[in-house]
Amino acid sequence: MYQNTKAAFIKLKNNKFFELSVICVIIISALEIGAKTYSLSNTAVSITAVLDTFITLFFLFEISLRFITEEHKKNFFKSAWNVFDTLVVVISLIPINDSEMALLARLVRVFRVLRMISVVPELRILINSLIKALPQLGYVVLLMFIIFYIYAAIGSFMFNTINPKLWGDIAISMLTLFRVMTFEDWTDIQYETMEVYPYSWIYYMTFIFFTAFAFLNMVIGIVVNVMEEEHSKEKNKGQPTLGELKQEITELKSLILKLDEKKNL
Template sequence: MRAHVRSLVDAAWFKRLIIILILLNGVTLGLETWPQVLAEHGRPLHALDRTLLWIFVAEIGLRLYAYRRDFFRDPWNLFDLVVIGIALLPATGPFSVLRVLRVLRLLRLLSAIPSLRMVVTGLFRALPGMASISLLLALLLYIAGVVATKLFQQSSPQYFGDLWTSLFTLFQIMTGDGWSTIALDVMDHQPYAWTFFIVYILVSTFIALNLFIAVAVEALEHGSERTHGEDGADREGPRPTEDPAEPAPARAADDAVLAELRALRGEVAELRRALPLRDEHG
């Protein structure tokens, strides 16, 4: 029975069905944000939402039954379990705000679609490198904040009046939000201030932020190569010399051939020893 359930939850058509139901659930949650649609079709939408939720609960139950302890060894299974568990929390009274968290069910697409799962796994694998770049960027922001406060504190106190104001302004410049307005305001008092802003933007935006992209892309490439390597190994299957399930008749035939080869080798060796004797007598 458990084997049949496992083959069911692992079937491709079953996984596609779950993906379709997740997308349908996302559509219903979106329709519930429209007051007019909710007023006219609120009850059917809520009924459909509850039905889809219990289908997802049943799916989790089938996977638990099929995999038992192995279910908890896969982090994606734990992710699905947490998402569905949040959806089952009461959404009335003081917990009414938890109704908003129902939209988290759409995140199950991350575990249901292999390509999305690979992207998320790659991003998690890139976190150590991103942490180092974040430290570098924070150091750069602090140094630039101290320099900008010393240089522009008197001319533009609204942007660089103190260290915290300068850090916020530089972060805003790093995101590209209104940096030209800030630079022009400072340049009205200090015409050569453009050099500071150009250097800061080049270093912070075009170098440091692009490092995040480079680290993420590298992690995704490594994850893709690893996935393709595993898929290729699965398609090739075990090699003949490593196949423990080789039929007994085939192994017996191989043993017989090896025995004949050994016998033939022995006969050849005897002939080689006999040839010198014939030459001596001749």
């Protein structure tokens, strides 16, 4: 009986229509959360309340289905995505009205939209790639911070008297340089300093070269490289490795030798 039920659950879990239904419910959840930010009539509030209950129960059923169909139950919570989904579903069960944790429950309901990432494999690859790229990105960000700090100190010393609002201290100068790096009206800042220091354009050109061109392209290159590695791993998943192929060849050779020995006997 249990095996038949489990087989039916596995069939339901792998059903494309059910997977599409999960995505649709997540989209409906996102729309329902957005609708609550507007002033709604009593009828609309009642409809959103019913929708919220339905979505919560559907997610509870879906996460239970995934847990039941898991062959090794301990491995289920080894996946960070499964842990995240379970937490979102469990906290969503907290009643919103007349509860001290009402604010937490509302905030968690917002995060239900993120379940789209755990459902769609392509989105999981993107997030996993970004997480795996963080150690390499850390060194680039550190180097970028050093450049920011040096240029901010120079700018604060040179341009403080020209415009204290932009170059008053090193912290404000770093914010100004971030504006320059993002090209947000940076020419206005440049022309203002060039009225006092005509060659200050060199300061801005070199800074933009280092940050906007060099370092940002390095960040993009690292992320793209990690994404390609993740895509190749996903494609090769389930295929035997070189070591496994060698082992199979060795086993086949030994089997052939045994068969030859039997024939000779």
